[in-house]
Amino acid sequence: MSKDKASGFALILLTTLCITYIVENFLRSAAGALTPVLIEELGITHGAMGLLTTAFFLVYGLMQVPAGLLGEGxxxxxxxxxxxxxxxxxxxxxxxxxxxxxxxxxxxxxxxGSSTFYINSVKLMLEWFPPSWKATAVGVMSASSGIGNTLAYMGFPLVYERYGDWRSFYIIVGVILLLNWVMNLFLLKDRHPPNGGLKIHDMVESVIRVIKNPKMQPYIISYAFRSTNFVLGIWLTQFLIDAKDFTYLQAGQINSIGTLAAIPGCIVVAAISDRLKKRKTPLLFFAFMTFLANALILVLPAGSVVLFSAVNAVMYISVGYWVLYFSMVPEILPANESGIGLGLINAVCTLGISLLSPIYGGLVDITGNYWASNIMLLIGALLVPVLMLRIDDPYGGLSH
Known part of the structure; x- marks a missing residue:
């Protein structure tokens, strides 16, 4: 394929992958957005609701390394x-x-089903986009997650407030995913031939080798603590209702403003990194900004929707630093191990969500308030930039 045709195909690829990722993030956020409704509808505790979100994130996390290996094989x-x-x-x-x-x-x-998508879509983009646009392409697709999250956190309260039901809205988005699946049958294309299968012995050796790689260890550990950002997003609607006295619709508005802000956040963070030709500096800056915004939204006294929306927007823009990990890992690992590395960091983060989400809800049930739960999340948010102080900037070490 010529260079011009490859560039054109890369844009088509990015478009259809963005559609898939929008819907998958809607589905990921659905349980969190519906938390107040499902607690009432099913008659369950906060802890049980946390377990319902864990049903998604636990298997999603466990599948991350196999997801990379399936893509390789x-x-x-x-x-x-x-x-x-x-x-x-x-x-x-x-x-x-x-x-x-x-x-x-x-x-x-x-x-x-969702567990294999992000890792393998990143691999497709890293194959088809030129080096100077790799992080930006990953950032654009990652930014599309904000559309899906916003559809969930704003759409469900609006639909439920107006019609008293959420299932019709949910299935409409499900049908969009089905149609997009048909699109992907025709549009997705591997640039390099797969290995042709998985060899268990080689798979285990590769995973162990990546875990033992000293360059990878701060990435794995810090990205595990990034799970606290996700857990806050899952519980934010319920927290705003219980602790800040907002209505379900107001809480949905605040949360959706944040998820909407994540769209430019991912793109801006990735573009800044590409233009500066640096990864570490923007990552540290935006990770620390995320911690500060997290702290502010948790300690602010009950107030206006506008104020909380603004702080939440800053938090979601800053948390766009996460896309840099998915450019950095392929820059420190050889090409045949990058899928495993990407799978590992996604795995530890998602398993962290699976562990912390029910703990968060359980602590609320036990203590009757959100203080212990939120302190736990703030510690995790602060540890991300602290741990990444150890790394050398990997920019320029792209695996080909």
């Missing part, structure tokens, strides 16, 4: 196609059922 295209089919099944199961156990299983299936 069978190619990103085939991996994305088959896993998205599983997501579609989970979506329709979540839509038609009203019992906690079945919703738990549906969340589990959506988690399995």
């Amino acid at each position: 069978y190619g990103p295209r085939k991996t994305i196609i088959w896993s998205t089919a599983v997501t579609v099944v989970g979506v329709f199961l979540f839509w038609i059922n009203r019992s906690y156990p079945v919703l738990f299983v549906a969340q589990f299936l959506v988690g399995i």
Whole structure:
């Protein structure tokens, strides 16, 4: 394929991957956005609601290393196609059922299906985009997650407030995913041939080698603590209702302003990194800004929707630093291990969400307030920039 045709295809690829990622982030955020509704509808505790979100994130986290390996063995295209089919099944199961156990299983299936997408879509973009645009391309797709999150956190309160039901809205988005899956059948294309399968012994050796790599260790550990940012996003709507006396609709507005701000946040952080030709400096700056914004939104006294929305917007713009990890890991690892490295950091973060989300809700049930839960999250947010002080800037070390 000529250079011009490859560039044109890269943009087509980015477009269809963005659509998939928008819907998958809507599905990821759905349980968090519906927390007040599901607690009342199902008659469950905060801890049980935390476990329902864990049904998604636990399997999503456990699948991250296999997701990278599946991409290496069978190619990103085939991996994305088959896993998205599983997501579609989970979506329709979540839509038609009203019992906690079945919703738990549906969340589990959506988690399995969604788990392979991000890692393998990043691999496709790193294959098709030129070096000077790799981080920006990853940033643009990552930014599209904000659209999906906003659709969930703003859409569900609006629809529920007006119609008293959320399932029709949910299934409409599910149908969009099904149509996009058909698009991906025709549009996704691997640039390099896959290895042709997985060898368990080689797989285990590769994973161990990446974990033992001293350059990777601060990335793995710090990204595990980044899970605290996700947990705050999951619980923010309920926190704003319980602790700040906002209505469900107002809390949804505040949360959705943040998720909307994440769209330019991911793009801006990635573009700044590419233009500065640095990764470490922007990562440290925006990670520390995330901590400060987290602290502010938690300690602010109950007040206006505008004030909380503004602080939440700053927090979500700053948290766009996470996209840099997905450019940095391929810059410190050889090409045949980059998928494993990306899978590992995504795994530890998602497993952290699975662990911390029910703990967060359980602490609220035990203490009757949010202080212990929020202090736990603030410590994790601060540890991200502290741990990344150890690294050397990896810019310019792209694996080809």
